[in-house]
Amino acid sequence: MKKKVERSKLLRAFNSLCAALLMGSAIYIIVMGLNSVAMAAIVISFSGAAAPLVQSDEGILEIVIGTFEAMIDGVVAVVEGIASAIAGLFS
Template structure:
């Protein structure tokens, strides 16, 4: 298993913003239904997470895995922020 890659604070914030946008639009689509705005938000979030792996241009497979890794890193950052906020309430 690979060691965790160190990313800058701005990149982690950008990935978490993209992941939050993706999760929010997915929940909106499940609850309300398809709309052009929600589909555009999903496309923008995936495209935003794919920008940095595409810029490195190491191959198609690396771009796909980099995008998935960025989205997972963003989801984990969102979950970490939520659990940190809940933990600070009880400490």
């Protein structure tokens, strides 16, 4: 198994932005129904998360796995930010 890839803070912020865009557009689709703008936001968020991996030229499987890993990392960063904001209110 490979070691965990260390990402820069800028790349982690970009991944969390892509994940927030993905979550927001998914919630919009659930509430309001299918819309071309929401579908475009989903495509942009996935392509934004996959762009650094495509440039690394590792292979198709590494790109797919890395994209999902980047999205999960972004979701975790968003949830961590929300939890720390809520914890900051009560401390």
